[in-house]
Amino acid sequence: MNSRYFTEEHELFRKSFQEFLQKEVVPHIEKWEKTGTIERFIWKKFGEMGYFGLKYPEQYGGLGLDIFYTVIFLEELQKINSGGFAAAMWAHSYLAMTHVNAEGDEEIKKNYLTPSVEGDKIGCLCISEPFGGSDVAGMKTTAVKKGDKYVINGSKTFITNGVYSDYLVVAAKTNPKAHNKGMSIFIMDRETPGISATKLDKLGWRASDTAEIAFDNVEIPAKNLMGEEGKGFPYIMQHFAFERLIMGINGHARAEFALDYTLNYMSERVAFGKTIDKFQALRHSIADMASEVEMCKEFNYSVADRLGKGEYVVKEASMSKLLSTKIADNVIYQCLQFLGGYGYMEDYPLARMSRDSRLGPIGGGTSEILREVIAKMVIDKKEYKPAAK
Numbered sequence: 112m113n114s115r116y117f118t119e120e121h122e123l124f125r126k127s128f129q130e131f132l133q134k135e136v137v138p139h140i141e142k143w144e145k146t147g148t149i150e151r152f153i154w155k156k157f158g159e160m161g162y163f164g165l166k167y168p169e170q171y172g173g174l175g176l177d178i179f180y181t182v183i184f185l186e187e188l189q190k191i192n193s194g195g196f197a198a199a200m201w202a203h204s205y206l207a208m209t210h211v212n213a214e215g216d217e218e219i220k221k222n223y224l225t226p227s228v229e230g231d232k233i234g235c236l237c238i239s240e241p242f243g244g245s246d247v248a249g250m251k252t253t254a255v256k257k258g259d260k261y262v263i264n265g266s267k268t269f270i271t272n273g274v275y276s277d278y279l280v281v282a283a284k285t286n287p288k289a290h291n292k293g294m295s296i297f298i299m300d301r302e303t304p305g306i307s308a309t310k311l312d313k314l315g316w317r318a319s320d321t322a323e324i325a326f327d328n329v330e331i332p333a334k335n336l337m338g339e340e341g342k343g344f345p346y347i348m349q350h351f352a353f354e355r356l357i358m359g360i361n362g363h364a365r366a367e368f369a370l371d372y373t374l375n376y377m378s379e380r381v382a383f384g385k386t387i388d389k390f391q392a393l394r395h396s397i398a399d400m401a402s403e404v405e406m407c408k409e410f411n412y413s414v415a416d417r418l419g420k421g422e423y424v425v426k427e428a429s430m431s432k433l434l435s436t437k438i439a440d441n442v443i444y445q446c447l448q449f450l451g452g453y454g455y456m457e458d459y460p461l462a463r464m465s466r467d468s469r470l471g472p473i474g475g476g477t478s479e480i481l482r483e484v485i486a487k488m489v490i491d492k493k494e495y496k497p498a499a500k
């Protein structure tokens with residue numbers, strides 16, 4: 112236990128969440144990995160247990176807990192070896208719901224946040240588009256105001272929970288000429304006429320449904336605008352800090368899981384008359400990896416602490432994602448190597464881990480984009496400010 116950040120209550124929560132995952136989730140993972148469909152009952156169970164409401168206000172059914180409960184939620188989800196299941200859960204509770212909580216008005220929160228906390232409605236966040244994901248401001252989807260409605264046209268891609276979710280949080284241009292100042296955020300029900308989704312086949316994260324989504328003259332009430340018109344870009348950028356830290360925390364947690372599993376394997380596997388954890392070449396590599404993971408973890412905890420206290424940690428969160436996802440990829444690659452041929456077999460966890468981990472340096476801001484952000488802050492002394500309320 113890292114007592115600087117985690118209390119006894121945190122650790123009790125960790126233990127009970129671990130038990131819940133082992134009992135209610137792990138028995139179904141292989142099936143969901145094969146079908147790419149997470150059955151509805153587990154969403155409801157997460158809701159009943161309060162797991163979707165950890166950080167959300169009590170008035171909407173949440174528990175209003177500090178950020179380290181979220182850290183535990185993310186870490187333990189990484190340790191059941193289904194990046195796809197974990198992604199489905201955190202994309203709902205921390206991508207879609209973050210916008211609903213931050214920008215939704217009372218009516219939106221009543222209609223979407225409370226049912227999201229309870230596990231009755233699942234959300235997705237639609238930002239990336241087929242012709243550009245990194246260049247968020249360059250998006251082409253439009254929302255044109257007509258009387259008391261907005262009409263949405265365009266498409267999104269690579270959307271986590273994009274097929275089976277009940278509602279969509281969508282970024283669209285309300286004033287295409289104003290570039291990043293002309294973007295707004297909307298919420299809409301899946302059943303709204305004109306929305307269609309196509310499921311994508313992918314390398315990893317196989318339990319989660321990832322979709323390309325088309326919007327063909329989709330009419331939504333004007334009151335489904337979230338926050339102020341034209342403020343979509345700063346809203347997105349502001350929440351990116353949290354999303355990037357989430358992906359950093361996921362990185363250190365899955366690397367730690369890979370290391371623990373591999374150390375145990377190495378303590379049992381015999382070659383040349385001794386267990387392979389006695390070979391100096393492998394021991395030194397383990398020492399390097401354990402050091403890197405520990406450093407990431409400590410850094411991520413400290414950034415989480417600052418974010419939880421309200422600091423705008425955009426530089427640190429970008430650094431967290433950049434390095435933690437890279438280290439996770441390296442650790443998992445190396446751990447697979449230490450399992451020899453077994454590492455390559457689906458019966459052992461490293462095969463799936465190496466596929467799932469590969470998304471880390473791509474999703475939610477690629478490593479190249481993160482380097483751009485960090486370079487602007489470190490070299491050009493650029494300061495990013497949170498969106499004004």
Ligand SMILES: Cc1cc2nc3c(=O)[nH]c(=O)nc-3n(C[C@H](O)[C@H](O)[C@H](O)COP(=O)(O)OP(=O)(O)OC[C@H]3O[C@@H](n4cnc5c(N)ncnc54)[C@H](O)[C@@H]3O)c2cc1C
Pocket residue numbers: 202235236237238239240241242243244245246268269270271272313316321470473474475476477478479480483
């Ligand atoms: C499984 C999965 C789930 C996802 N879930 C979601 C989701 O729920 N919601 C959502 O909105 N998006 C989601 N995404 C999209 C993801 O965020 C984007 O894929 C990512 O931001 C990169 O965008 P792109 O794929 O369009 O790549 P591009 O922007 O086309 O980039 C291609 C390459 O060019 C590089 N590049 C681009 N610009 C620069 C530059 N200025 N300098 C240097 N290099 C550059 C990139 O780093 C990359 O290597 C998901 C993606 C995947 C694969």
